[in-house]
Structures are given as C-alpha cells and as structure tokens.
Amino acid sequence: MSTNKSIAKNLLYSELQQLAPQLICRIEFVSIEAIKQCVIAGIGIALLPAMAVDKEIKAGQLLELPWQWSEVDLYTQLAWHKDVLVKFFGKNTSPLLLS
Numbered sequence: 001m002s003t004n005k006s007i008a009k010n011l012l013y014s015e016l017q018q019l020a021p022q023l024i025c026r027i028e029f030v031s032i033e034a035i036k037q038c039v040i041a042g043i044g045i046a047l048l049p050a051m052a053v054d055k056e057i058k059a060g061q062l063l064e065l066p067w068q069w070s071e072v073d074l075y076t077q078l079a080w081h082k083d084v085l086v087k088f089f090g091k092n093t094s095p096l097l098l099s
Helices: 008-017 032-040 050-058 082-090
Strands: none
Touching: 032 050
C-alpha cells in the first residue's frame, strides 16, 4: 500500500488489489500523456478523465473498461494570482479569470 496520504487513491488501490491480486506492481506518473502512452504500449491500466482519453478511445488506441463502482469525482484546482494571468495572457486575459 502506498504511503501517499490520498484517501481516494488508497481506496482505489485497495479495490483493485481485491479484484486482481496479481496486479502488484504500480507505476505512478504526473503526466497524463505518459500514462496514456504506457497503457497504449500494453504496460497496464489507468483511471483517467474521459476528456483526456476521448480521442484515443475513438481512434481505437485505448479501450474503455466497464466501471463497476459508484461514480468517482476527481477534482483539479488551479489558483493563479491575477497579475500572473495578465502577464501571461496580456490584453487577452478573460475578465472571468480576473473576477
């Protein structure tokens, strides 16, 4: 079991371990693209947001497996100081980002 403090991740690993105890090796990446390339190469399975794999599923590179558990909510949060946004986007900075 990972020493990572993510409760959701540890619950997922626990469920997977019960379903497929032979899957004892685990590799973690921070890059979604690296994860997708490993799965495409046949190295393993991944739990990724649908929008991140839609193109590969439609192209037949990836296969969506049936999900038997309740829906999983994954959240990504990003915070930027408004001065950084203006510096990066300049005059194209959306007013919605600055509010």
